[in-house]
Amino acid sequence: MSALSIALLAAGSLLVLALAAYALYLWRRVWQQQKALAAAEQERQQRLGGDLRVLAGSLLDEQLPLIEGAIRIKVLLDNYDIHLSNHAHCQVFHTLFAETSGIPTHAAWKALPRDARRQHEKRFSELELQHKAAARKAARWLLDEGLQAPRAQS
Template sequence: MTPLVVTLLVVATLLVGALAGYALYLWRRVWRNERLLAEAQTKRHAALAEDLRILASCLLDEQLPLIEGAIRIKVLLDNYDSALGQDPRCEVFQKLFEATEQVPTHAAWKALDSKERRRHEANFSALELQHKAAARRSARWLLDEALPNPGRAA
């Protein structure tokens, strides 16, 4: 072999080695990012589960209004696990959400005249009477069976 061929082989080998090293570096970054993403999703999922546990407990203890609790639980369930949100045992949260989704919130609620507010409040009372037992059963089911219990050993 001539010195030129040997030099070209050495350069080619070094170039392939450098490219392989760079590819390995990039793959390690991808794997690290995937691991970090999975950890973040796990933490988010655990935080949503804990928020759902708190809301279900508050709903059972009557620490928040039934309608508000049902709406909040429904929204969190959709973010936590859409299949769980579609479970027939959680159907009451969806029903209450749909029955109240046209009601104005925040500043729009404050801007309503008192007659309109009373009309919505009467609707809330009727919905609460109709769905309170089912909502309480659903909240109890979430706490006892559907959501992970941080106090239990895994």
């Protein structure tokens, strides 16, 4: 082999080694990012699970209005675990959410005429009478079983 061939072979080998080292560096960064994302997702899930426990407990202790509690639980369940949210025990939260979805909130609620607010409040009372037992049963189920089971990956 000539000196030129050996020099080219050495340069090529060095280039391959440099590229391999760079690829390894990039893969390590990807693995670190995946690990950080997994940790953030786990933290998010733990936070949502804790929030769901607080809301379900507050609903059972009647520290939270039934309609508001059901809406908040439904929204958090959708973000926590869609399979758990769609479980038959949690259907009452979806029902109450759907029944109240057209009702204005915040500033729009304050802007409503008094008669319109009273009509909505009357509807809230009807829904509470109709669904209170099922919502309390669902909240109890969430605390005792639903949030205890391993979470399905969404």
